[in-house]
Amino acid sequence: AQSVTQLGSHVSVSEGALVLLRCNYSSSVPPYLFWYVQYPNQGLQLLLKYTSAATLVKGINGFEAEFKKSETSFHLTKPSAHMSDAAEYFCAVSAVTGNQFYFGTGTSLTVIP
Amino acid sequence: GAGVSQSPSNKVTEKGKDVELRCDPISGHTALYWYRQSLGQGLEFLIYFQGNSAPDKSGLPSDRFSAERTGGSVSTLTIQRTQQEDSAVYLCASSLALSGYGSYNEQFFGPGTRLTVL
Numbered sequence: 001a002q003s004v005t006q007l008g009s010h011v012s013v014s015e016g017a018l019v020l021l022r023c024n025y026s027s028s029v030p031p032y033l034f035w036y037v038q039y040p041n042q043g044l045q046l047l048l049k050y051t052s053a054a055t056l057v058k059g060i061n062g063f064e065a066e067f068k069k070s071e072t073s074f075h076l077t078k079p080s081a082h083m084s085d086a087a088e089y090f091c092a093v094s095a096v097t098g099n100q101f102y103f104g105t106g107t108s109l110t111v112i113p
Numbered sequence: 114g115a116g117v118s119q120s121p122s123n124k125v126t127e128k129g130k131d132v133e134l135r136c137d138p139i140s141g142h143t144a145l146y147w148y149r150q151s152l153g154q155g156l157e158f159l160i161y162f163q164g165n166s167a168p169d170k171s172g173l174p175s176d177r178f179s180a181e182r183t184g185g186s187v188s189t190l191t192i193q194r195t196q197q198e199d200s201a202v203y204l205c206a207s208s209l210a211l212s213g214y215g216s217y218n219e220q221f222f223g224p225g226t227r228l229t230v231l
Contacts (some may be wrong), residue, residue: 009153034223043117043204043222044156090155099144100169101220103156 002027002093006017006104014044019063019078020095023091026072033074034092034101044090050074058084086111115139117223119205121135126195127231134190146220147180147190150202159203162188189218195230202227 007022025031032051036044048059055067065076074091091104099100118137126132138145147159158172162182173179177195182188196218206220 004155008212025230028215034219041224043224044206044220045222046219074203093155096122100161100172102158103148103155 001108004091004093006105006107010108013081016080019081021089023074025093031093035076036090038088039051075095081111083111117221119223119226123227130180131193134203136188142207144205144208145188150203197230200230
């Protein structure tokens with residue numbers, strides 16, 4: 001069975017600072033991994049996904065994530081935070097042979113001007 | 114084109130009443146998911162529809178919950194005899210499940226229905 005752990009339910013960074021949102025997964029086989037963003041009163045939007053190609057995945061809005069099998073991690077980063085990045089971020093995992101997605105509990109990102 | 118739409122956006126009901134939540138997926142998307150998002154928790158998978166296959170109902174929390182998808186398009190999630198613990202945001206997502214499994218493809222989410230059970 002798959003599961004996802006997001007460390008830190010709330011993260012605050014200064015505008016222009018590095019954003020690092022942590023995600024660790026549990027899976028018996030290499031899964032597919034996703035990061036979604038949810039802006040207030042909106043549905044979730046895909047930021048990026050890992051599907052067993054390149055381990056460093058680049059997404060929209062300057063975000064990227066690196067799949068590290070040895071650490072079972074898929075942390076999300078952005079070199080320089082912008083005020084518009086303030087949102088809820090969800091990491092998700094799915095099995096290669098399956099239909100279900102398992103989401104983490106989310107990390108709320110606050111950007112301080 | 115239009116994204117995933119859900120209605121109503123907000124629903125307030127009394128304990129014990131039945132509610133129906135509607136999802137209109139993106140046209141042509143064969144896969145449709147329902148999730149429940151409770152305060153402080155992640156998204157909880159409820160049910161998955163893929164084409165004409167039997168739905169994956171393994172996430173439904175009780176027999177008070179049911180869902181159907183008519184004509185491979187619109188889906189309705191029904192909660193019977195609502196309880197206060199059913200209060201949550203119910204999210205619908207659709208995707209192009211081009212592969213045999215749905216797990217590869219990006220899901221497109223609707224804005225959700227916020228259900229409040231008094």
